[in-house]
Amino acid sequence: xxxxxxxxxxxxxxxxxxxxxxxxxxxxxxxxxxxxxxxxxxxxxxxxxxxxxxxxxxxxxxxxxxxxxxxxxxxxxxxxxxxxxxxxxxxxxxxxxxxxxxxxxxxxxxxxxxxxxxxxxxxxxxxxxxxxxxxxxxxxxxxxxxxxxxxxxxxxxxxxxxxxxxxxxxxxxxxxxxxxxxxxxxxxxxxxxxxxxxxxxxxxxxxxxxxxxxxxxxxxxxxxxxxxxxxxxxxxxxxxxxxxxxxxxxxxxxxxxxxxxxxxxxxxxxxxxxxxxxxxxxxxxxxxxxxxxxxxxxxxxxxxxxxxxxxxxxxxxxxxxxxxxxxxxxxxxxxxxxxxxxxxxxx
Amino acid sequence: xxxxxxxxxxxxxxxxxxxxxxxxxxxxxxxxxxxxxxxxxxxxxxxxxxxxxxxxxxxxxxxxxxxxxxxxxxxxxxxxxxxxxxxxxxxxxxxxxxxxxxxxxxxxxxxxxxxxxxxxxxxxxxxxxxxxxxxxxxxxxxxxxxxxxxxxxxxxxxxxxxxxxxxxxxxxxxxxxxxxxxxxxxxxxxxxxxxxxxxxxxxxxxxxxxxxxxxxxxxxxxxxxxxxxxxxxxxxxxxxxxxxxxxxxxxxxxxxxxxxxxxxxxxxxxxxxxxxxxxxxxxxxxxxxxxxxxxxxxxxxxxxxxxxxxxxxxxxxxxxxxxxxxxxxxxxxxxxxxxxxxxxxxx
DNA sequence: GTGAAAGCGCTAACAA
DNA sequence: TTGTTAGCGCTTTCAC
Numbered sequence: 001x002x003x004x005x006x007x008x009x010x011x012x013x014x015x016x017x018x019x020x021x022x023x024x025x026x027x028x029x030x031x032x033x034x035x036x037x038x039x040x041x042x043x044x045x046x047x048x049x050x051x052x053x054x055x056x057x058x059x060x061x062x063x064x065x066x067x068x069x070x071x072x073x074x075x076x077x078x079x080x081x082x083x084x085x086x087x088x089x090x091x092x093x094x095x096x097x098x099x100x101x102x103x104x105x106x107x108x109x110x111x112x113x114x115x116x117x118x119x120x121x122x123x124x125x126x127x128x129x130x131x132x133x134x135x136x137x138x139x140x141x142x143x144x145x146x147x148x149x150x151x152x153x154x155x156x157x158x159x160x161x162x163x164x165x166x167x168x169x170x171x172x173x174x175x176x177x178x179x180x181x182x183x184x185x186x187x188x189x190x191x192x193x194x195x196x197x198x199x200x201x202x203x204x205x206x207x208x209x210x211x212x213x214x215x216x217x218x219x220x221x222x223x224x225x226x227x228x229x230x231x232x233x234x235x236x237x238x239x240x241x242x243x244x245x246x247x248x249x250x251x252x253x254x255x256x257x258x259x260x261x262x263x264x265x266x267x268x269x270x271x272x273x274x275x276x277x278x279x280x281x282x283x284x285x286x287x288x289x290x291x292x293x294x295x296x297x298x299x300x301x302x303x304x305x306x307x308x309x310x311x312x313x314x315x316x317x318x319x320x321x322x323x324x325x326x327x328x329x330x331x332x333x334x335x336x337x338x339x340x341x342x343x344x345x346x347x
Numbered sequence: 348x349x350x351x352x353x354x355x356x357x358x359x360x361x362x363x364x365x366x367x368x369x370x371x372x373x374x375x376x377x378x379x380x381x382x383x384x385x386x387x388x389x390x391x392x393x394x395x396x397x398x399x400x401x402x403x404x405x406x407x408x409x410x411x412x413x414x415x416x417x418x419x420x421x422x423x424x425x426x427x428x429x430x431x432x433x434x435x436x437x438x439x440x441x442x443x444x445x446x447x448x449x450x451x452x453x454x455x456x457x458x459x460x461x462x463x464x465x466x467x468x469x470x471x472x473x474x475x476x477x478x479x480x481x482x483x484x485x486x487x488x489x490x491x492x493x494x495x496x497x498x499x500x501x502x503x504x505x506x507x508x509x510x511x512x513x514x515x516x517x518x519x520x521x522x523x524x525x526x527x528x529x530x531x532x533x534x535x536x537x538x539x540x541x542x543x544x545x546x547x548x549x550x551x552x553x554x555x556x557x558x559x560x561x562x563x564x565x566x567x568x569x570x571x572x573x574x575x576x577x578x579x580x581x582x583x584x585x586x587x588x589x590x591x592x593x594x595x596x597x598x599x600x601x602x603x604x605x606x607x608x609x610x611x612x613x614x615x616x617x618x619x620x621x622x623x624x625x626x627x628x629x630x631x632x633x634x635x636x637x638x639x640x641x642x643x644x645x646x647x648x649x650x651x652x653x654x655x656x657x658x659x660x661x662x663x664x665x666x667x668x669x670x671x672x673x674x675x676x677x678x679x680x681x682x683x684x685x686x687x688x689x690x691x692x693x694x
Numbered sequence: 695g696t697g698a699a700a701g702c703g704c705t706a707a708c709a710a
Numbered sequence: 711t712t713g714t715t716a717g718c719g720c721t722t723t724c725a726c
């Protein structure tokens with residue numbers, strides 16, 4: 001047998017002939033549609049198995065669905081996303097749907113547009129956009145074309161559903177925890193948002209807002225100190241240096257993301273300060289890295305699996321009924337306390 | 348405008364009408380095919396842009412190609428894979444091809460089969476299988492159906508191309524480095540391979556073999572000590588405990604993977620031993636984690652981007668000429684020296 | 695260089 | 711319950 005003498009693929013016509021029924025009947029069996037007797041169904045199933053038939057998604061898509069759900073992930077490296085994916089895959093496991101991932105360029109709007117368009121072109125029955133950077137009109141445009149769920153806080157759009165974590169609450173969890181330990185000078189490192197249209201929606205902004213609100217709630221409005229950099233390790237390093245150089249050194253730093261916290265740890269190491277002896281540090285996202293023993297970072301866990309499961313549920317329901325009112329689910333994060341937070345030094 | 352009154356998609360017929368040419372001509376322009384004048388081409392391009400036409404991949408796939416390349420990634424969490432993906436995406440950036448990822452269940456053969464079948468069903472023009480766990484006959488079956496490149500050492504199959512790193516060489520780099528520092532009692536932690544059919548091919552086995560060979564090359568055959576566990580953090584912990592409990596404590600541990608090295612670090616911390624003061628530790632894969640300051644693990648870098656770029660190159664060439672002889676590319680890893688390796692204690 | 699027409703594998707009206 | 715038939719949007723002979 002020659003390597004590339006690929007035999008013609010088995011089609012629905014072959015199955016119909018083999019089972020001695022019409023292609024319509026086979027199609028109905030495939031789609032679990034009404035109008036087939038149990039006997040016929042079984043006969044067809046047997047033929048399908050015997051011939052090793054697999055329906056062509058492309059052909060199906062021309063008239064009906066492709067049974068494919070497209071998931072746009074902005075950054076494969078962010079360890080938070082695999083959790084979402086797990087929840088998603090698990091929830092879709094017993095359905096006929098298959099998940100395919102589109103690698104969206106990290107924070108790169110044109111790249112994101114490219115990949116979402118490609119998914120639409122490929123006839124996805126539904127799309128899940130994880131933390132998209134595109135602006136709302138673009139998201140709504142997509143959602144008008146194909147059922148869409150946006151993961152992350154992207155406003156209460158009427159055309160797409162959203163699932164997100166309550167980052168205000170997450171930030172409060174951190175502040176509460178630190179205040180409970182006795183801290184007062186709690187600083188925050190945020191990701192500077194330049195685009196005003198995103199200011200309302202992006203997690204970074206929400207976390208910063210949550211920090212401020214929680215500080216005020218504890219009567220610590222005067223202690224609010226924010227270093228504005230980026231959600232990167234470098235950003236954490238620079239932000240921490242900035243905070244350490246300030247007039248009143250904080251006793252605790254709440255970094256808006258775990259990567260940022262890593263940069264903070266580096267800066268403290270550099271300054272000869274011990275953690276949590278001199279300064280406590282907390283992150284956000286509860287990434288795998290935070291859990292590593294040598295790091296052991298106190299962090300906020302976003303319940304990625306739940307987010308994924310919820311997104312899948314919403315998407316399936318919208319595929320079933322595209323006209324239904326949009327729903328916006330908000331989940332609550334939890335605080336994972338580890339070894340980077342402790343009471344402030346006695347002084 | 349109602350949310351879901353989605354206007355009919357623009358088709359090739361619309362473009363043809365708008366440009367006052369036949370659909371055949373439009374199709375030719377789309378595919379950069381011969382037989383169109385520059386003037387016609389431009390006219391068609393203009394219509395396409397004006398109408399915002401995007402070809403349907405499903406419909407294209409029924410007769411020709413879908414311009415989609417499927418990449419099976421076994422484990423999204425493994426930080427080595429994004430590098431491959433980067434190389435891949437970059438290499439395909441200027442082509443008409445789009446990459447879609449199939450999330451293959453980690454080390455789960457049925458899940459892997461499911462996702463690869465799904466990709467074939469969806470008319471992928473080519474597939475890149477990254478570190479598949481499926482046995483060779485299955486891989487060849489896929490490759491006979493659609494052009495395929497396997498990333499990882501999977502034998503010299505005649506039906507698919509492969510790109511892999513030379514893990515024998517990588518293991519030797521570590522041993523050479525440690526011996527150069529003055530170590531003699533260098534132990535290794537391997538992933539125990541139960542499946543005999545995989546023994547020849549899997550990276551873990553190859554790394555262990557490379558370790559043995561390199562030790563012998565240095566005349567250290569008698570010092571060969573291997574703890575057989577798994578490529579997990581837990582495996583590293585157990586393996587290290589095992590090695591520490593042995594009669595002659597090693598002065599250096601070469602872990603077969605970075606995660607394993609993390610477990611080793613944990614075990615050493617537990618035993619009150621300092622790194623690299625008492626014992627040196629090296630990993631493999633040069634994951635993001637290894638690079639983190641507080642970890643700073645000496646590790647072997649697999650040049651993921653290069654692997655990805657090479658895989659893309661091979662795949663495109665095979666799509667262009669499915670009959671060409673299979674090629675097997677082997678790339679050389681490099682050693683990244685960090686702070687977990689140093690000369691052995693003076694004794 | 696250009697176009698008419700057949701057909702890819704499937705689904706969905708509509709008949710029977 | 712089952713089958714007949716007309717497309718879905720493209721590509722591809724094959725004429726012109």
